[in-house]
Amino acid sequence: MLTPYRLSLSLAICGVLASIPAFAETPQQILDGFTTQAKTEAPDFQGFDAERGKLFFNSTHGNDWSCATCHTSNPAASGKHAKTDKVIDPLAPAVNAERFTDLKKVNKWFKRNCGDVLDRECTSLEKGDVLTYLMAIQ
Structure with a gap:
């Protein structure tokens, strides 16, 4: 049986636990992971490039x-899926703080979208260039 003391203690513990934010990556941490992968894929890797990412993002x-077919040429704006017309929230982390904060989701969406756009998975260099471009958008 819960005494008033135990009930108060239980509620206090629940309150503290509820106030602890869930662990989330930052876009920079995700980018750092792509850097590690890119160095493995290409020993001559020299870093990511926002202009190269912008070109990749906007090229068919x-x-x-x-x-850009679905995300628009302005990643700070909402897009719309080309087949389903489903609204897509902005990709730029400066506009949408939830973007690139969950490695599992980032990997899922890069895999799916690169398959749709390229008929293959993106390389770490391509992912890193695109993310560098998106992070540069204010």
Whole structure:
């Protein structure tokens, strides 16, 4: 049986636990992971480039799609899926603080979207360039 003391203690503990934020990565931490992978894939890796990322983002690839097909050429704005018309929240982390904060989601969406756009998975260099570009958008 809960005494008033135990009930108060239980409620206090629940309050403290509820106030602890869930662990989330930052876009920079995700980018750091792509850096490690890119160095493994290409020993001559020299870093990511926002301009290269912007070009990749806006260029059409294997399926005549680009990232901008659904995400628009302004990643600070909402987009719309080309087939389903589903609204897509902005990609730029400066506008959408939830973007690139969950490695599992980042990997899931890069895999799915690169498959749609390129008919293959993106390389770490491509992912890092795109993320560098998106992080530069204010």
